[in-house]
Amino acid sequence: MPKRSTVLAAGAAAVVLVIAGVVTALTVSGQGPADQTTVTVRLWDDQVAKAYKASFAEFEKDNPDVNVELSVIPWADYWEKLRTDVAGDSVDDIFWVDGGNYPVYADAGALLDIDKTLGADASAKWAPAVVDQYTRDGVLWGVPQLADPGIAVYYNAELLADAGLTAADLDDLRWDPTGADDTLLPVLKKLTRDSGGKTADSAGFDGTSLAQYGYNSAYDVQAMLLNYLASNEADFQDGEEYAFASPKGVEAFQYMVDLINKHHVSPSAADTNTNGDFSRDQFLQGKMALFQSGVYNLANVNEGADFDWGVARLPAGPGGAISGVDGIVAAGSAASEHPAEVKRVLAWLGSAKGSSFIGASGSASPAVLAAQKDYSDFWASLDVDISPFYDVLENGTAPAPKGSGWPAADNAMRPLLQEVFLGRTPVAEGVRAAQDAANAAVTK
Known part of the structure; x- marks a missing residue:
């Protein structure tokens, strides 16, 4: 399943769009029975889609005049298709948006104002961090659906045991760009093996031929990125200006890149730059000991x-263990031909009962506060x-x-930072160039 996170800007190029002049012409024609109105809902996550199917079946019992149809678009195609569908009169009544892409649609008038649609007090039921993330110019632009908490580290207990380690050895791991107080790297070396079975901390280790990865450092x-920067007391952004090329930011990038190209405890960026699921798949195949990720990969x-x-807990840096947080919302199309029915569906998605199907299935961490216990109880x-x-x-x-x-x-910085992770561009030079390119792209 592709990542559902807002910050992995997959296809972000597609969101630089010119839509202000076309959003008023959008329509969706449902094909339900004559006495029903069809409301279409678009998302990219097949796990949550299963939960939605059960949720909407319950919704339709109390709303027999509404037929809800789901459209699941793969993450790799989602943003390009959303752009073209918004511009081409075929967008769904309700569709998921992420934190990096929603502002373009909000600014163009393509999204419903949720405070006006459901009432200003509706947001009290939802995760405050997600409400804040999707509030722009004082307006909330979507109904919070998913609230990813922090990042942590999945571990393969069998590979730990093979290295003479236990889960307890992962407690309180620290990374240090100076190396003076680094307990993470020694553990990763014990967990990395070449094709001859030698670990990365042994003589004769061949870092060019890995059979088992210790960890998943990558772009x-x-x-x-967000976690390493924050844990080294560096900022990714200062307001909306990109600021990750600070001295502490460069230190964080250098540490991540060295795990790949100097210490050889993580996969080559030649594999991870082009396949965002490479490390996850290696972990599932028993070829990676530690996999740093979020609850979006629990299922x-x-x-x-x-x-x-x-x-296990996220390794701490000089500034502690600081994790990025994220959320997803369901946005209503401002041009839907069925505003009354869309309002009812959005209200259901934002309710404890409607969202409980997400948590109870374990498919994702709900952003509806009352449904979060269902999620923890499932696991x-x-x-x-x-x-x-x-x-x-x-x-x-x-x-x-x-x-x-x-x-x-994201489009501007990604290729430059990918070259840094490949080891083709010196870290300080490449990170500075990426920051400059990102800021230049914003001001165009």
Whole structure:
């Protein structure tokens, strides 16, 4: 399943669009029975789509005049198709948007004002961080659906045991750009093996031929960049200006890149730059010991891992363990031909009962506060301790990228930073060039 996070700007180029002049012409024609109105809902997550199917079946019992149809568009195609559909009169009545892309649609008048649609007090039921993330110019532009907590580390207990380690050895891991107080790297070296079976901390280790990865350092904004920057007391943005090329920011990038190209404890960027799921798949195949990610991969790991696994806390940096946070909303099309029915569906999606299907299935962490216990109860019933994803939030959080310029900035910085992770461009030089390109893209 592709990542559902807002900060992985997959296809962000597609969101730099010119739509202000066409949003008023949008229509969707439902094909339900004559006495029903069809409301279409678009998303990219097949796990949540299963929960939605059950949720809307319940909704339709009390709303027999409304037929809700789901449209699941793969993440890789989602943003390009959304752009063209908004511009081409075929957008759904309700559609998911992420934090990096929604401002363009909001600024163009393509989205419903949720405060006006559902009432200003409706947001009290939803995760405050997600409400804040999707409030622009004092207006909330979507009904919060998912509230990813912090990032943590999935571990393969069998590979830990093979290295003479236990889950307890992952407690309180620290990374240090100076190396003086670094306990993470020694553990990663023990967990990395070449094709001859030698670990990365042994003589004769061949870092060019890895059979087992210790960790998944990569160009991954949510799972890696935001956390390493914040944990080294560096900012990703200062307001809406990109500021990650500070001295502390460069230190954080250097550490991540060295894990790949100097210490050889993570996959080559040649694999991860072009496949965002490469590390996840290696972990599920038993070829990676530690996989740093979020709850958006819980269902994948639970379904795909045939080994004993668990979740450990995010390693701390000089500034502590600081994680990025994220959320997803369901936005209503301002040009829907069925505003009354869309309002009812949005209200259901924002209700405890409507969202309970997401939490109870374990498919995602709901943004509706009353439904979050269903999620933790689901994983507790499977003896999976998900507290590391939440405990890290006590240390403070790193906000997701913000501003209408994020899609263009992401397009500008990504190829330059990917070259840095490949080791082709010196870190300080490449990070500075990426920051400059991102800021230049925003001001165009």
